Amino acid sequence: MRHLISPLDFSVEELDKLLDLANDIEKNPDKYAKACDRKKIATCFYEPSTRTRLSFEAAMLNLGGSVLGFAGADSSSAAKGESVSDTIRVISSYADICAIRHPKEGAALVAASKSTIPVINAGDGGHQHPTQTLTDLLTIRSLKGRLDNITIGLCGDLKFGRTVHSLIHALVRYENVKFVLISPEELRVPEYIREDVLKAKGIEYKEVERLEDAIGELDALYMTRVQRERFFNEEDYIRLKDFYVLNKEKLELAKDDMLILHPLPRVNEIAVEVDDDPRAVYFKQAQYGVYVRMALILTLLEIEV
Ligand code: CP
Numbered sequence: 001m002r003h004l005i006s007p008l009d010f011s012v013e014e015l016d017k018l019l020d021l022a023n024d025i026e027k028n029p030d031k032y033a034k035a036c037d038r039k040k041i042a043t044c045f046y047e048p049s050t051r052t053r054l055s056f057e058a059a060m061l062n063l064g065g066s067v068l069g070f071a072g073a074d075s076s077s078a079a080k081g082e083s084v085s086d087t088i089r090v091i092s093s094y095a096d097i098c099a100i101r102h103p104k105e106g107a108a109l110v111a112a113s114k115s116t117i118p119v120i121n122a123g124d125g126g127h128q129h130p131t132q133t134l135t136d137l138l139t140i141r142s143l144k145g146r147l148d149n150i151t152i153g154l155c156g157d158l159k160f161g162r163t164v165h166s167l168i169h170a171l172v173r174y175e176n177v178k179f180v181l182i183s184p185e186e187l188r189v190p191e192y193i194r195e196d197v198l199k200a201k202g203i204e205y206k207e208v209e210r211l212e213d214a215i216g217e218l219d220a221l222y223m224t225r226v227q228r229e230r231f232f233n234e235e236d237y238i239r240l241k242d243f244y245v246l247n248k249e250k251l252e253l254a255k256d257d258m259l260i261l262h263p264l265p266r267v268n269e270i271a272v273e274v275d276d277d278p279r280a281v282y283f284k285q286a287q288y289g290v291y292v293r294m295a296l297i298l299t300l301l302e303i304e305v
Helices: 012-027 051-062 084-091 107-114 130-144 162-171 191-199 234-240 282-300
Strands: 040-045 066-070 097-102 119-124 150-155 177-182 205-208 220-223 259-261
Touching: 012 130, 012 282, 040 051, 040 084, 051 066, 051 097, 051 119, 051 130, 051 282, 084 097, 084 107, 097 107, 107 119, 119 130, 130 162, 130 220, 130 259, 130 282, 150 162, 162 177, 162 191, 162 220, 259 282
Parallel strands: 040 066, 040 097, 097 119, 150 177, 150 220, 177 205, 220 259
Antiparallel strands: none
């Protein structure tokens, strides 16, 4: 039995296969419409979510399966003090696969250690968000045609943004990927990622504060929201929340084929006027999230169509 806790749980070859499957699902949805007949996914979300939870549920429904779960700690027995370990033991007898989001780093790993069904990390605190990474990889590969030989800018809250942490871990495994890390000093990418991932693997990267200084060299720009829920005080959040706003004026400095990605939700960091720009692919990205989660469910349940 396999789980997905970190983007590194799949080799590059396995990832390629998963993304190929997602592309086939997009092209031939009817072929997969009954693949998960009588299978159930439990979505156990201890933190708010729109895309991740609903795309997992849409994915299982598209595969002919069913869904159960909870959308907040308050509506589960966590509110009475039940541990993640106990909860997953029980869920293991109710469902065939489980997607879990939890505010504590490592919660999905704990769940996997006690589970008898595949566990998918749907976000653990400020740590990792591997299925967002699968979504991001599918989006870049489908729209750019490759995952190697790209310069990607990661902009915004690189300290608390778990989507960024997972994406860096995944992309360093491809040839000639260069990173431009764009953040204010307080929201720089954590030291362990700089030292143990980027420097240790000899990856080319630079850190800049101004988006305008970097945007012209990027093949893809990954914008992120400042993560209010991870700040220790509101004053810092208010000071930093509008540090970056991508607007039409800044986009004039970008390449004509630069992809603009965002895991969403967006707050102010991308002006609404950008949405109609052909380079803005963040809503398409959310759609790719369904295909890739369908592919993931099939892969972890070892269902071949
Ligand atoms: N991208 C993402 O994780 O969105 P949600 O928080 O809405 O699930």
